[in-house]
Amino acid sequence: MSILVNKDTRVVVQGLTGKEGMFHAEQMIAYGTNVVAGVTPGKGGQSALGVPVFNTVAEAVDKTGANVSLVFVPAAFAADSACEAADAGVDLVVVISEHIPVMDMIRAKAFLNARGVKMVGPNCPGIITPGECKIGIQPGYIHKPGTVGLVSRSGTLTYEVVHQITSAGLGQSTCIGIGGDPIIGLNFVQLLELFRDDPGTEAVCLIGEIGGDAEEQAAAVVAAGYPKPVFGFVAGLTAPPGKRMGHAGAIISGSKGRAQDKLAAMEAAGITVVRALGEFGATVAQALK
Amino acid sequence: MNVHEYQAKELMAQFGVPVPRGGLAQTPEEAVDVARELSSDVFVVKAQIHAGGRGKGGGVKVCRNLDEVKAAAADILGMHLVTHQTGPEGKLVHKVWVEEGTDIARELYVAVVLDRGAERMAVMASPSGGMDIEKVAEETPELIFFSRMEPGQPLWDFQCRQLLFGSSLDAGQVRQGTKMLQALVTMAMAKDATLVEINPLAVTGEGNLIALDGKINFDDSALRRNPDISELKDPTETDPLELEATELGLNYIRLDGNVGTMVNGAGLAMATMDVVNMAGARAANFLDVGGGANEEMIGKGFEIILNDPNVQAILINIFGGILRCDVLAGGVVAAAKKIDLKVPLVVRLEGTNVAEGRKILEESGLAFEVAASMSEAAAKVASVLGGQA
Incomplete structure (x- = not known):
């Protein structure tokens, strides 16, 4: 079992014919993902990687029944692409693009909300249900089908944790990179709720970082009573205030967004906090024995 | 990306926000020239660094004549200004902003901010201006007024009225303040600013509103479409x-x-x-x-x-x-x-x-x-x- 995506998910890739789009779509197809369409305005009627290319997402959805879109277009056009996918009626839009202006994201998010369409990202590695489908840029082979759900604000940090969990003999139900930007789609709280209702998920890992209050919000959900064990890590204990640490959303503003406060909130909520990253996989494996 | 106070004020002025007249100086002589041109009874010489709390650190001086302006500029230029935001090593001051003094009756706070949690822009005001706003929020939260904007919608007049009557302004000042807040929002949207702050916003002896300070953070991800803003970057910062x-x-x-x-x-x-x-x-x-x-x-x-x-x-x-x-x-x-x-x-x-x-x-x-x-x-x-x- 899994959340959001599975073996029946039909993916349309916006920006399929670009260099990045082609590279990663090929990996996704090799992993077994149903990539049913691509969209590149002006290249409708062509095909790439054996997949038909359309001018608009609406046409792609109409002709192929795509229900999830993956956005692989340059940042300046990404918000527009996400809105286009939402308007075409997909259930979920996954946005990989980095450096999308905040004002664009505010408008796009309102557009998606009005249509009831969910988003993962932007500035994220994507979503994967191991053994079923991979929608994004993750290295597929580090994952293994299993019962640990994982949500993370970061890319390679997610791979590190997934790899540890897999090496410790466990697998994952679904792993979602929610992105490192200030305005994102699905957040820790919403994903905790989806994992709660997924019978295939036994435990949830939250990989946070400095900035914002997503970890505190997640802690509040767990504190109110959560039926599955939750494990937490927060990057940036040693990050200086006022500096953006790579991700647009990773910044300590004044006394807000500090790692130690997030860890304290998690601990108080009953989340098993792992401070030494190297011990994450072993800690989860030990607890789920 | 951050900019200096003088750059923030110049940009705000372009959008119709009243700011004191002033000019930039890199030497004490230039500071005197600016002050002479201003022909005022009172001048303020202000260190231009990317940090708050400059006044407490000795980076802001009020002067009564050109000699005092010269002495103040000589003191401030070249100093390593230490504030609660600079760290103990301080920041080297390369430029001062010299402006006409303002007859201040009251000091307020206004800001346009990104509300991450609500995924939209919001507007804030407080009658407790001239202080660290985080401290005000902590100690007297009832003195912070806050109103969220709907994405894609303007900042409505009523939202400004709520904030500004809340900050104890009279009806005429609320009209001025409404125009000012709406100008700040227009500027934030046009230039992709995720924080615009005026602290303090002064009410003058005559009852008019004027921005005595200005702070703007621009969205790095949007600099490509705002080349005029990119140019404001100060590499010495x-x-x-x-x-x-x-x-x-x-x-x-x-x-x-x-x-x-x-x-x-x-x-x-x-x-x-x-x-x-x-x-x-x-x-x-x-x-x-x-x-x-x-x-x-x-x-x-x-x-x-x-x-x-x-x-x-x-x-x-x-x-x-x-x-x-x-x-x-x-x-x-x-x-x-x-x-x-x-x-x-x-x-x-x-x-x-x-x-x-x-x-x-x-x-x-x-x-x-x-x-x-x-x-x-x-x-x-x-x-x-x-x-x-």
């Missing part, structure tokens, strides 16, 4: 190594430790700093060479790290995903050979083709310490530093 790194396309932040770190991915880079500190050493920097690191980026990373004289050891932590470890290891070896490394190097590789990658490192003939896990890597760094950490 950034650490020279950070500037160089930006030019090389690297994401680098200098810290005060002695272990240089090089990592692919921002989250993993932060976690690596944390692990280094946990092992008893201190990271000298944050460096993200990108999720898809290659030989060229690793070479550039070495260059930047080694420009920091405090670095006594380097830890490379790479998680090879789609980019394979053998390719990355080849990159590390090639880059290390080119630069004739003089400090110990610990490399931790994990991910795709890791066995081949580690073999390349071990057979390179270079004195790498190869670590298998994050914990081992940090322990090795601490041990190569010996007692120095």
Whole structure:
């Protein structure tokens, strides 16, 4: 079992014919993902990687029944692409693009909300249900089908944790990179709720970082009573205030967004906090024995 | 991206926000020229650095005549101004802003901010201006008025009325303030500003509103479509190594430790700093060479790290995903050979083709310490530093 995506998910890739789009779509197809369409305005009627290319997402959805879109277009056009996918009626839009202006994201998010369409990202590695489908840029082979759900604000940090969990003999139900930007789609709280209702998920890992209050919000959900064990890590204990640490959303503003406060909130909520990253996989494996 | 007060005020003025007349000076003589031109009874000389709390640190002086302006500018220019936002070393002052004095009856606070949680812009006001607004929010939250905007909608007049009557302005001032808040919102939207702050916003003796200070943060991701804003960047406000790194396309932040770190991915880079500190050493920097690191980026990373004289050891932590470890290891070896490394190097590789990658490192003939896990890597760094950490 899994959340959001599975073996029946039909993916349309916006920006399929670009260099990045082609590279990663090929990996996704090799992993077994149903990539049913691509969209590149002006290249409708062509095909790439054996997949038909359309001018608009609406046409792609109409002709192929795509229900999830993956956005692989340059940042300046990404918000527009996400809105286009939402308007075409997909259930979920996954946005990989980095450096999308905040004002664009505010408008796009309102557009998606009005249509009831969910988003993962932007500035994220994507979503994967191991053994079923991979929608994004993750290295597929580090994952293994299993019962640990994982949500993370970061890319390679997610791979590190997934790899540890897999090496410790466990697998994952679904792993979602929610992105490192200030305005994102699905957040820790919403994903905790989806994992709660997924019978295939036994435990949830939250990989946070400095900035914002997503970890505190997640802690509040767990504190109110959560039926599955939750494990937490927060990057940036040693990050200086006022500096953006790579991700647009990773910044300590004044006394807000500090790692130690997030860890304290998690601990108080009953989340098993792992401070030494190297011990994450072993800690989860030990607890789920 | 941050800008100076004078740049913020000039931009606000373009959008119709009243600000005191003034001019920029880089020498005491220029300051006197500006003041003479202003022909006022009172002048204010203000240090231009990217930090708040300048007044308390001695960076703002009120002057009654041109001699006082000259003396104040001479004091402030070239000083290392220390405020609660600069750190103990302070910031060197290169420029002062000289403006006409304002007859201040009251001081308010107004701001346009990104409300991350609500995913929209919001407007704030408080009658407690001229103070640290975080402190006001903590001690007297009832004196902070807050109104969220609907995405795609204007800032409505009623929202301004709520904020400004709340801040005890009279009807005429509320009309002025409404225009001002709406101008600030228009500016924020047009120029992709995620924070616009006027603190203090003065009510003059005559009852008019005027912006005595200005702070704007611009969205780095939107600078490409705002070339006029990009031009406002002051390179002297950034650490020279950070500037160089930006030019090389690297994401680098200098810290005060002695272990240089090089990592692919921002989250993993932060976690690596944390692990280094946990092992008893201190990271000298944050460096993200990108999720898809290659030989060229690793070479550039070495260059930047080694420009920091405090670095006594380097830890490379790479998680090879789609980019394979053998390719990355080849990159590390090639880059290390080119630069004739003089400090110990610990490399931790994990991910795709890791066995081949580690073999390349071990057979390179270079004195790498190869670590298998994050914990081992940090322990090795601490041990190569010996007692120095």
